[in-house]
Amino acid sequence: MLPTFKYHPDPFASEVFYRGEPHRCDCCGKETDVWYESPFYSAEDVECLCPWCIADGSAAAKFNGEFQDSANMDKVPDPEKVKELTERTPGYHGWQQEYWMAHCDDFCVFLGYVGWQEIEEAGLAEEIAETYRQDLCGFEFEDIRQYMRKDGGLTGYLFRCLHCGKHFLYADCD
Numbered sequence: 001m002l003p004t005f006k007y008h009p010d011p012f013a014s015e016v017f018y019r020g021e022p023h024r025c026d027c028c029g030k031e032t033d034v035w036y037e038s039p040f041y042s043a044e045d046v047e048c049l050c051p052w053c054i055a056d057g058s059a060a061a062k063f064n065g066e067f068q069d070s071a072n073m074d075k076v077p078d079p080e081k082v083k084e085l086t087e088r089t090p091g092y093h094g095w096q097q098e099y100w101m102a103h104c105d106d107f108c109v110f111l112g113y114v115g116w117q118e119i120e121e122a123g124l125a126e127e128i129a130e131t132y133r134q135d136l137c138g139f140e141f142e143d144i145r146q147y148m149r150k151d152g153g154l155t156g157y158l159f160r161c162l163h164c165g166k167h168f169l170y171a172d173c174d
Contacts, residue, residue, distance in 0.1 A: 002034065003055035006162075007089045007100075008110045011036075016090045017051060027053035027062050039091040039098060041066045051090075060087035067091040074102035081106055092157065095172040099136070101159040108159035108168060115149035115156060119169070124158075128169050137171045144171055 002017075011017040016038035022031040025048055032050040040046055042065030053059040060066060066086040076082055085107045091098055092110055101108045119128050132141055139154070147154045154173040160166070 002051050005055065005089050006109075007085055007107050008092070010112070011051075011090045014092050014110065014112050016092060023048040025050040025053055027059040036090055038093055039067060039069075041069055054090055055088055057083075057088045068098065068100050072097050073100035073107070076102050076107055077105055094157065095153075095155060095174045097172070099157075099170045099172075101168040101170055103161035103166060103168065104163035106162050108161050111158040111160055111167075113150050113155055114158045114169070115152060116145050118150055119156070119158075124167050127167050131166060131168050133168075137169075139171055139173075144169070 005011060008014070016036060017034055018037055019034050022033050023035045024030070025032050025035070026046050027049055030050065034051055036049040036051065036054060040049065042063040044063040044065065046063055046065070049059045054067065067089055068086050068091050070082065070086050073085065085100060100110070119125055129141065132144065134141060143154070144156070148156050148171060154171060157170040157172070159168045159170065161168070
């Protein structure tokens with residue numbers, strides 16, 4: 001059974017974990033048929049990490065690395081929550097630089113990649129219009145509505161607050 005990640009509950013859907021022919025985890029040295037392929041910021045050349053070495057923090061400790069660049073996330077006052085996100089949570093794929101949203105003094109859950117169509121289908125258009133931060137993303141909201149595609153050059157990254165349930169959007173382009 002795979003570990004659970006508080007801030008990234010479905011890493012298979014976001015395509016940061018893959019399943020296939022066994023690989024050897026660079027951290028624990030064990031064979032694994034599930035491995036991580038997403039951002040890991042370290043001076044070491046790390047090819048394969050198993051979910052368990054991510055979840056228990058041993059990969060970040062062994063390679064002095066982070067799964068989320070601590071300079072590219074909202075501020076949260078609790079250092080344990082920062083460690084949970086940066087050292088024990090798989091990241092996600094972004095075009096330029098991934099950014100992790102926070103709300104209610106905690107990091108949000110990463111729900112996945114979205115275009116405006118997915119926002120509308122989920123009934124979140126009005127909420128996203130209220131919570132969208134152009135100062136952070138740099139795109140006019142009207143451009144987000146018109147050009148953002150799940151698999152396009154302008155992509156959205158959807159987050160949900162763990163406490164109040166509000167949704168937030170980060171956007172980036174190639």
